[in-house]
Amino acid sequence: MGGYGDIQLLREDGLRLDGRKIDEMRPVSIEAGILPAADGSAMVTHGLNVAVAAVYGPMEAHPRKIQRQDRAVIDVRYNMAPFSTSDRIRPGYNRRSREISKVTAEALESVVLVERFPRSKIRVEIEILAAEAGTRCAGITAASVALADAGIPMRDFIVGVASGKVEGTVVLDLDKAEDNYGQADLPVGILPNTGEIAFLQMDGDLSPDEYNLAMEYNFKAAAEIHEIMVDALKKRYEGGEN
Amino acid sequence: MVELVPTLLRQELARLAEADQRMDGRERFEAREVTLETDCLYNAEGSAKVTMGKTIVYAGVKFEIRTPWPDRPAEGSLMCGAELRPVAHRKYEPGPPSPESIELGRVVDRGIRESGCIDMSGLCIVPGEKVWGVMIDIHVLSDGGNIFDACGLAAIAALRTAVVPAERFDVGEDYTLKVNGTPIMASFTRVGGRYIYDPSEEEELGGDERIHITLGDEGHLHSLQKGLRGVFTPAEFAEIFDVAQQRCGELRNLVANQEGN
Numbered sequence: 376m377g378g379y380g381d382i383q384l385l386r387e388d389g390l391r392l393d394g395r396k397i398d399e400m401r402p403v404s405i406e407a408g409i410l411p412a413a414d415g416s417a418m419v420t421h422g423l424n425v426a427v428a429a430v431y432g433p434m435e436a437h438p439r440k441i442q443r444q445d446r447a448v449i450d451v452r453y454n455m456a457p458f459s460t461s462d463r464i465r466p467g468y469n470r471r472s473r474e475i476s477k478v479t480a481e482a483l484e485s486v487v488l489v490e491r492f493p494r495s496k497i498r499v500e501i502e503i504l505a506a507e508a509g510t511r512c513a514g515i516t517a518a519s520v521a522l523a524d525a526g527i528p529m530r531d532f533i534v535g536v537a538s539g540k541v542e543g544t545v546v547l548d549l550d551k552a553e554d555n556y557g558q559a560d561l562p563v564g565i566l567p568n569t570g571e572i573a574f575l576q577m578d579g580d581l582s583p584d585e586y587n588l589a590m591e592y593n594f595k596a597a598a599e600i601h602e603i604m605v606d607a608l609k610k611r612y613e614g615g616e617n
Numbered sequence: 618m619v620e621l622v623p624t625l626l627r628q629e630l631a632r633l634a635e636a637d638q639r640m641d642g643r644e645r646f647e648a649r650e651v652t653l654e655t656d657c658l659y660n661a662e663g664s665a666k667v668t669m670g671k672t673i674v675y676a677g678v679k680f681e682i683r684t685p686w687p688d689r690p691a692e693g694s695l696m697c698g699a700e701l702r703p704v705a706h707r708k709y710e711p712g713p714p715s716p717e718s719i720e721l722g723r724v725v726d727r728g729i730r731e732s733g734c735i736d737m738s739g740l741c742i743v744p745g746e747k748v749w750g751v752m753i754d755i756h757v758l759s760d761g762g763n764i765f766d767a768c769g770l771a772a773i774a775a776l777r778t779a780v781v782p783a784e785r786f787d788v789g790e791d792y793t794l795k796v797n798g799t800p801i802m803a804s805f806t807r808v809g810g811r812y813i814y815d816p817s818e819e820e821e822l823g824g825d826e827r828i829h830i831t832l833g834d835e836g837h838l839h840s841l842q843k844g845l846r847g848v849f850t851p852a853e854f855a856e857i858f859d860v861a862q863q864r865c866g867e868l869r870n871l872v873a874n875q876e877g878n
Contacts, residue, residue, distance in 0.1 A: 410759040411671035412706045412818075423659040427758060429704040452703060452711055457754035458661035458677025461785070466700055466754070468711075500704035502758065504675060505659040 382556045384541040391541075392552060400536070400548040400596045405516070405607035407524045415525025417607065419517040422550060423507035428517035429500045430525040436496035447492035451480035453514055455503040475511050476501075482564045482574035483518060488528040497527060508554035512537050515564050515574060520604050524611065530566075532604055533573050534597040537562035538589035545585050547592040561589045567601035570594070626823035627809075634809025639820070646814040646860045651868070653770065653875050655778045663779025663794070667771040670817060671761025676771035678753050678779040678794075682786050685741070685748045693740020693748040697726035699755040699768055706760040720844060725755065725769045725802070728831030728840040729776065732800035739795055742788050749781065751794070762817040765829050769802030774872050799869045800839050802831045803861035807847055812857050814864065828857065832865040 384392060395401070401422030410416035413429035436442040441450075453475045457463050483499060499521065501514040512535030519532040539549040540559040549557055559581045564574025581589060633639060643649070649670035658664035661677030668674075685692060699722035703709045729735070740749040753776060755768045779794040806816040808824040816824060826847030831840035843849070 410673060410704070411761055412759040413704070425658070427704065429758075431703075431707045434707070454702065454704075456675070456677060456756050457698075457752070458658060458664065458679050458756075460660055463679035463681060463752055463754070466698070466714075498703065498707075500702065502702065502704050502756065504677075504756070505661075507659065 382552065384553055384556060385544060391546065391550075393550060397544060398547045398592050398595065400599065401550065403600055403603055405520055405603050407520050407607045407611040413521070413525075415521045415523070415527070417517045417520035417524060419513045419520070421509060421513040421516070422548070423505055424510050424513045425503070425505040426510060426513035426517040427502045427504060428514065428521035430497065430518075430521045430527065431500075432497040432525075433492040433495040433527070434498070436494055441496070442494045445493055446489040447487070447495045447497050449480045449484045449487060449489070449497045449499060451476045451483065451499045451501065451518070453479060453501045453503070453511065455506060455510065459503045459506045475514070478574060478576065479511065479515055479518065482515065482533055483522065485573045486519075486529045486531050486533055486566060487522060488530065491528060497522075508549050508551045509537055509562070511535065511576075512562050512564075516600060516604065520607055523608055531568045531571075532566065532601060533564040534567055534600045534604065535562065535564050535574065536593045536596040536600065538592040540579065540581060540585060540589070545581075545588045545592065547596055559585070559589075561586070561593070563590070563593050565594060565597040567597050623823070626819065630809040630820065630823045632809075634811055639808075639813065641817060645811070646864075648815045648864065649817070651770070651871065653774055653871055655774050655875055661775070662782055663775045663777070665771045665774035665778065667767045667774070669761070669763055669767045669815065671759060672764055672767045673757075673759040673761075674764060674767040674771045675756045675758060676753055676768070676775040677756070678751065678775050680779075680782055680786075681750045681752070682742065682747050682788070683750045684746060685744075689737070690745040691741045691748075692737040693750060694737065695726075695730055695735050695751045695753075697729060697753040697755070697772055698722040699725060699757065701757055701760070705757040709760070720842070721765060721768060722755065724765060724829055724831075724840060724842045725772050728769055728800045728802055729753070729773060731839040732798050732831070732833045734773075734796050734798035734800060734833075735776075736795065736797065747788070751776075751779070760818065762819075762821050763804055763815050765804045765827075766802050766815065769800075769831065770868060770872070773799055773801065774875065777872065777876065798834045799872050800831050800833050801865040801868045801872075802829055802840070803864045804829045805857045805860075807849070812849075812853060814857070814860055828854070830858065830861040832861060834869065836862055
């Protein structure tokens with residue numbers, strides 16, 4: 376979280392720089408089954424973020440040492456394309472993407488019925504094509520839809536959403552400027568049907584009350600995105616228009 | 618991952634070749650439908666998405682300011698790289714760049730570089746101190762066969778829409794990158810004993826060597842590459858070269874039409 380700086384993130388009229396209300400999320404659209412080579416796939420456009428997820432498997436887990444006798448392992452790779460950010464990113468895995476991959480895999484392992492596939496591996500590839508704050512959340516949402524598209528049994532979806540704090544005010548779904556100059560960021564992965572949380576990170580400064588409000592916003596947004604996820608899958612399998 | 622080449626697939630492809638047919642019903646030199654979209658990625662200074670059948674490829678252009686090479690103090694640079702990430706197919710695994718992805722990036726790079734469509738001296742900001750480095754990154758999202766042509770098309774289309782972000786680097790005003798020409802690649806794979814254009818995934822799996830031809834606006838050759846095990850005769854090359862001339866012209870028109878919109 377950067378300093379307060381001289382950038383004003385909230386306008387006089389109480390709206391945000393991009394005209395959104397405090398508890399309004401950026402537009403989200405989701406398409407399932409976009410990659411023909413994959414067993415399941417999805418593209419999530421969240422504001423200006425574009426996240427693509429592909430699922431392969433369940434397949435044989437190798438190297439052997441990663442095998443679990445009682446369940447499948449989920450192998451997640453979160454990767455930002457070199458052209459996804461303002462300054463080009465050198466291709467390859469870095470510490471940030473390794474950490475995000477790890478916690479995303481652990482979140483997904485908590486909803487996928489991994490006990491059904493002992494000794495196997497499910498590969499989840501998350502590619503960020505365009506980044507504007509909130510890519511890990513868009514990636515989690517995309518991964519959930521891609522897993523469902525691949526027909527992998529799950530007890531629930533995970534919806535990736537984030538709230539944060541700018542200029543002392545809790546706001547839903549930080550954009551780039553708010554993420555850079557804001558005071559806190561709280562990305563979570565919510566199970567929309569059970570109301571449980573499978574993914575949680577936070578940095579910055581939030582009071583307990585602010586945390587509660589941020590979470591409230593997150594749950595509200597998760598319900599909205601959940602509907603869009605379901606629609607995307609219905610469209611794919613019911614042969615709706617497009 | 619070891620790829621198993623099913624004998625049955627090879628036999629079937631040979632049988633079809635005998636009758637001058639292809640698995641998906643195409644003619645020998647018939648292409649799959651190609652779609653091209655440009656300016657489709659936020660944050661990339663130039664971008665393109667290409668689909669060819671089940672193949673999906675994105676290319677993005679980024680700029681950076683660097684110090685020039687000592688032996689070319691007044692010239693910028695161009696770099697084109699391709700990533701065959703595990704997202705694109707179950708046969709691709711994570712790790713350092715594979716020989717396949719290096720070959721792919723370098724073949725596309727040569728076609729663009731050697732066509733001379735980018736004037737390297739035009740990328741100079743302050744001689745001996747500051748020049749633009751242009752980077753084209755190609756991201757294969759779905760490998761459904763013939764990724765070389767898809768990557769080549771995406772790369773040049775992205776480059777042709779690129780805007781030099783001079784304002785962001787505090788070296789003047791943004792301007793459209795000058796690109797003189799549209800080099801296009803056409804690739805052929807030997808399947809069932811004879812060359813076909815625009816191989817599908819199955820045709821690549823059960824096929825043999827491949828030839829990549831990159832042609833400039835005037836029909837001149839700018840890059841050639843033979844990949845995989847196999848040999849060809851001059852007569853075979855002459856035949857596919859004619860096809861390449863025609864096909865490159867069509868794809869060049871596709872790029873021009875996209876820009877016209």
